[in-house]
Amino acid sequence: MSYKNFTIETDSDGIALITWDMADKTMNVFTLEVLDELDAIVDQVTNDEAVKGAVITSGKSTFSGGADLTMMNSVFERIQEERAKDPSGVSKALFDQVGRMTGLFRKLETCGKPWVSAINGVCMGGAFEMSLACHGRVAADGKDVKMALPEVKVGIFPGAGGTQRVPRLTNQQDALMMMTTGQNLSPKKAKSLGLIHEIAEPDKLIETAKQMIRDGLKPVQPWDEKGFKLPGGAIWSPQGAQLWPAVSANLRKQSYANYPAAIAIIKCVYEGLQVPFDTGLRIEQRYFTEILQTPEAYAMVRSLFVSLQELNKGARRPAGIEKTKFSKIGVVGAGFMGAGIAFVTAKAGIPVVLIDRDQNAADKGKAHSQDLVAAAVKKRRMSEEDGEALLSLITPTTDYAALDGADLVIEAVFEDRGIKKTVTEAAEAVLAPGSVFASNTSTLPITGLAENSRRPDDFVGIHFFSPVDKMMLVEIILGEKTGDKALAVALDYVQAIKKTPIVVNDTRGFYVNRCVMRYMTEAYSMLIEGIPPAMIENIAKMTGMPVGPLALNDEVAIDLSQKVNRATIADLGEGAVDPRHVELIDTMVDTHGRLGRKNGKGFYDYPAKPAKKHLWPELKDLYPQQDPDDVSVDEVKRRFLATIALEAARTMEEGIVTDPREADIGSILGFGFAPYTGGALSYIDGLGVKAFVDMCDDLASRHGEHFKPTPLLKEMAANGETFYARFGAGAGIGQAA
Numbered sequence: 001m002s003y004k005n006f007t008i009e010t011d012s013d014g015i016a017l018i019t020w021d022m023a024d025k026t027m028n029v030f031t032l033e034v035l036d037e038l039d040a041i042v043d044q045v046t047n048d049e050a051v052k053g054a055v056i057t058s059g060k061s062t063f064s065g066g067a068d069l070t071m072m073n074s075v076f077e078r079i080q081e082e083r084a085k086d087p088s089g090v091s092k093a094l095f096d097q098v099g100r101m102t103g104l105f106r107k108l109e110t111c112g113k114p115w116v117s118a119i120n121g122v123c124m125g126g127a128f129e130m131s132l133a134c135h136g137r138v139a140a141d142g143k144d145v146k147m148a149l150p151e152v153k154v155g156i157f158p159g160a161g162g163t164q165r166v167p168r169l170t171n172q173q174d175a176l177m178m179m180t181t182g183q184n185l186s187p188k189k190a191k192s193l194g195l196i197h198e199i200a201e202p203d204k205l206i207e208t209a210k211q212m213i214r215d216g217l218k219p220v221q222p223w224d225e226k227g228f229k230l231p232g233g234a235i236w237s238p239q240g241a242q243l244w245p246a247v248s249a250n251l252r253k254q255s256y257a258n259y260p261a262a263i264a265i266i267k268c269v270y271e272g273l274q275v276p277f278d279t280g281l282r283i284e285q286r287y288f289t290e291i292l293q294t295p296e297a298y299a300m301v302r303s304l305f306v307s308l309q310e311l312n313k314g315a316r317r318p319a320g321i322e323k324t325k326f327s328k329i330g331v332v333g334a335g336f337m338g339a340g341i342a343f344v345t346a347k348a349g350i351p352v353v354l355i356d357r358d359q360n361a362a363d364k365g366k367a368h369s370q371d372l373v374a375a376a377v378k379k380r381r382m383s384e385e386d387g388e389a390l391l392s393l394i395t396p397t398t399d400y401a402a403l404d405g406a407d408l409v410i411e412a413v414f415e416d417r418g419i420k421k422t423v424t425e426a427a428e429a430v431l432a433p434g435s436v437f438a439s440n441t442s443t444l445p446i447t448g449l450a451e452n453s454r455r456p457d458d459f460v461g462i463h464f465f466s467p468v469d470k471m472m473l474v475e476i477i478l479g480e481k482t483g484d485k486a487l488a489v490a491l492d493y494v495q496a497i498k499k500t501p502i503v504v505n506d507t508r509g510f511y512v513n514r515c516v517m518r519y520m521t522e523a524y525s526m527l528i529e530g531i532p533p534a535m536i537e538n539i540a541k542m543t544g545m546p547v548g549p550l551a552l553n554d555e556v557a558i559d560l561s562q563k564v565n566r567a568t569i570a571d572l573g574e575g576a577v578d579p580r581h582v583e584l585i586d587t588m589v590d591t592h593g594r595l596g597r598k599n600g601k602g603f604y605d606y607p608a609k610p611a612k613k614h615l616w617p618e619l620k621d622l623y624p625q626q627d628p629d630d631v632s633v634d635e636v637k638r639r640f641l642a643t644i645a646l647e648a649a650r651t652m653e654e655g656i657v658t659d660p661r662e663a664d665i666g667s668i669l670g671f672g673f674a675p676y677t678g679g680a681l682s683y684i685d686g687l688g689v690k691a692f693v694d695m696c697d698d699l700a701s702r703h704g705e706h707f708k709p710t711p712l713l714k715e716m717a718a719n720g721e722t723f724y725a726r727f728g729a730g731a732g733i734g735q736a737a
């Protein structure tokens with residue numbers, strides 16, 4: 001028989017080598033067609049007497065990325081539509097559908113012939129679950145070989161037997177950790193956990209897998225053997241009694257029960273390990289059916305998988321412009337940001353010229369990369385040779401002539417219009433026509449800065465976030481005259497350094513900082529109202545934000561907030577900033593010298609390590625405090641989410657952000673907006689625009705005009721629209737980028 005996605009070759013020992021290689025994809029994924037073919041292959045192996053066993057591997061450099069979530073996205077949309085009409089009918093149909101992979105993998109492991117999975121590269125989700133159903137598992141030794149059950153990161157969980165097989169192969173604590181965090185396992189780690197049997201040199205992978213079969217690998221899984229015992233003890237055992245009472249508490253501590261999929265994993269393991277294996281699979285299937293119908297799964301798959309992938313592939317790239325192959329990039333300003341930009345550029349294998357005012361400053365910029373490389377080598381995340389190769393790509397200098405031949409120059413000098421003008425002119429004197437000049441400014445409009453340029457159509461904003469090596473988002477800012485070529489080059493660059501771009505039109509604060517400002521200013525209002533600071537910080541984290549607003553303000557620096565306040569008032573007038581906020585920030589900076597983490601004194605105190613930072617005790621003395629029991633936790637939560645979401649909605653209304661995918665991804669990657677919502681606009685769509693508008697009206701009646709819903713929101717509420725439906729035409733979800 002021949003298949004579209006697999007080839008089968010049976011050797012003289014009767015071992016069938018099944019190679020998964022999908023012609024139309026760069027990575028193998030489970031589609032309905034793949035499942036059908038695999039089903040037929042299992043039958044073929046089972047029924048062909050000449051076949052003694054099977055090895056399954058991939059014909060690509062990776063093994064497989066798991067289920068095709070892009071396909072799932074359309075399933076989700078159907079679920080949402082049909083649920084409204086017939087909720088129980090949807091559950092039943094879904095229950096049968098989600099059992100498909102579970103049933104197939106169970107059939108494979110009970111077919112009576114040994115199967116070995118030969119894992120040659122990245123093996124994720126459903127593909128690792130399939131491997132776990134094989135009787136033997138060998139992984140190639142290599143730093144690109146990774147295994148994981150990462151479903152929880154997109155709001156779902158391993159629903160094809162993963163929650164039942166993993167804790168029957170390894171201890172429950174490691175199993176829970178692996179599945180509730182979605183962590184990647186190296187071959188060594190997977191072997192130490194008992195999740196794979198062997199590690200082989202890449203060129204011996206298939207041979208090692210076949211040898212397991214020749215050596216008489218039993219075609220029976222441990223849990224199908226009589227007398228099977230759980231590794232690390234049963235649930236109701238002394239070991240279980242030590243582990244389980246803390247499990248829910250730990251999960252709450254980490255994610256405040258915001259992620260239904262993580263809770264479902266715990267339930268599947270806890271309940272499934274107390275019953276026979278097949279009943280455990282059924283329990284998993286039930287919870288999976290339930291999770292697929294949650295708004296969290298729908299929103300997270302859409303934003304964190306589908307949209308993220310589309311943006312990374314260049315969804316916003318103008319058509320018809322040749323892709324840039326970067327031969328040299330210039331970075332001017334080797335300070336905090338410039339040094340980070342040089343590092344991520346060199347890490348992508350691109351030569352960098354790093355310019356500053358004097359050689360010492362330029363060398364200091366390169367030293368940042370030396371420190372990062374040394375740390376990575378120490379942690380064995382990078383080999384010494386790779387580290388040296390990276391550093392050899394960075395040339396620190398004061399000589400603008402070295403920019404000759406650069407495809408792109410990014411300036412990250414002081415936030416000063418005059419200095420930026422000098423630097424732009426000096427660089428452009430050397431640059432060839434067609435090369436692009438970018439500014440990393442965080443506050444100065446790009447259109448104004450482009451006036452310093454002789455070629456404003458080749459001038460663009462490329463706005464990084466700090467720390468540059470960790471933050472995955474980059475805002476690309478279009479000035480009024482920025483041309484398609486400059487946008488394409490900026491997008492190509494962000495793709496080359498493996499970060500995610502969002503494209504934003506020019507405005508004060510662009511997109512991310514506008515939203516972040518709202519998060520922090522809402523916290524100022526709460527402080528002024530006398531809400532205890534610890535409640536402000538903890539409730540913010542309970543909503544799903546990674547860092548409390550006061551801690552975040554300390555990181556950004558409180559004196560920077562003061563500067564922003566003053567600049568905003570200078571440009572837009574007194575009414576542009578709430579005077580109570582100005583007074584609070586001035587008191588912090590001018591009266592108490594509290595500048596933030598940088599001077600060890602902000603909303604928090606930063607004692608010497610190992611002591612941890614803690615809220616500044618005198619902060620509560622600045623305003624009369626409310627009784628904590630009088631503070632509504634839900635109201636505080638709503639205020640944080642709504643004020644940010646409203647700002648995101650305003651940026652859409654003003655045409656600053658034009659694609660809801662970018663608003664959502666920007667909010668999650670830029671400042672960690674409660675990821676379970678799918679992002680700031682998905683939060684509104686998820687609630688329903690009408691419900692959001694009502695909530696904002698209600699908040700405005702107690703907390704001020706800034707909560708008043710905008711005209712666009714009111715119109716959308718009246719028409720029953722969502723952001724994705726209204727603005728999604730050019731940004732269709734699941735649409736090929």
Ligand code: NAD
Nearest residue numbers: 333334335336337338356357412413414415440441442466
């Ligand atoms: P920084 O003070 O750490 O670095 C600025 C560097 O520019 C210094 O090394 C300085 O010597 C150099 N410089 C000044 N004048 C120069 C000149 N004429 N020629 C060459 N080099 C010169 O500042 P930073 O925090 O890295 O900020 C740089 C830019 O990035 C600013 O526009 C800022 O708004 C923006 N930005 C900063 C952040 C942040 O978190 N710090 C985030 C995003 C964007």
